[in-house]
Amino acid sequence: MIQIRPFSPEDRPAWEPLWQGYLSFYRSALPAGVTDVTWRRLNDPAEPMHGLAALLDGKIVGIVHYLYHRSTWTVGDYCYLQDLFTSEEARGRGVGRALIEAVYQRAQADGASRVYWLTHETNAAAQALYDKVASRSGFIQYRRVF
Numbered sequence: 001m002i003q004i005r006p007f008s009p010e011d012r013p014a015w016e017p018l019w020q021g022y023l024s025f026y027r028s029a030l031p032a033g034v035t036d037v038t039w040r041r042l043n044d045p046a047e048p049m050h051g052l053a054a055l056l057d058g059k060i061v062g063i064v065h066y067l068y069h070r071s072t073w074t075v076g077d078y079c080y081l082q083d084l085f086t087s088e089e090a091r092g093r094g095v096g097r098a099l100i101e102a103v104y105q106r107a108q109a110d111g112a113s114r115v116y117w118l119t120h121e122t123n124a125a126a127q128a129l130y131d132k133v134a135s136r137s138g139f140i141q142y143r144r145v146f
């Protein structure tokens, strides 16, 4: 049975290896100060940023982070699902799907008009999951980094 629940501040030791695993998956690393701020925001009810943990046998094996922002196209906010990660040992057991569906439920309850996210074009495993739970928008992301 997969349990899904919001983070609490004591979850940091369980959350951090998954967060680092996610960053490594995308060949990224962040300064420790950024991870500190992110964790603080994820646990601050005044922030529009939220996180959920997925537990199997009482152990956190998956995480998702999402945030709300305004939209010029709708009265309700949009929900951006920014990060999703399942530990390697727990993959293929429905954890990723359960986390996405939990974000859907919360976003709808919070009055959001959509949940959306990005993935890399080479991430076939993620796309195999996403194609089952959402539709492709056809939009391409551009960015300029400062």
Ligand SMILES: CC(C)(COP(=O)(O)OP(=O)(O)OC[C@H]1O[C@@H](n2cnc3c(N)ncnc32)[C@H](O)[C@@H]1OP(=O)(O)O)[C@@H](O)C(=O)NCCC(=O)NCCS
Binding pocket: 022, 025, 084, 085, 086, 087, 090, 091, 092, 093, 094, 095, 096, 097, 098, 118, 119, 120, 123, 124, 125, 126, 128, 129, 130, 132
């Ligand atoms: C992508 C990821 C989150 C999927 O998590 P997961 O817990 O293994 O996914 P699930 O077990 O919920 O899979 C759900 C569905 O997707 C499909 N799927 C998941 N991984 C797959 C894979 N590697 N190949 C083919 N299909 C796959 C499954 O068939 C499953 O379908 P079913 O529910 O009908 O059986 C996980 O592989 C991961 O953390 N990868 C590294 C980080 C990453 O890519 N994050 C997403 C970045 S955008």
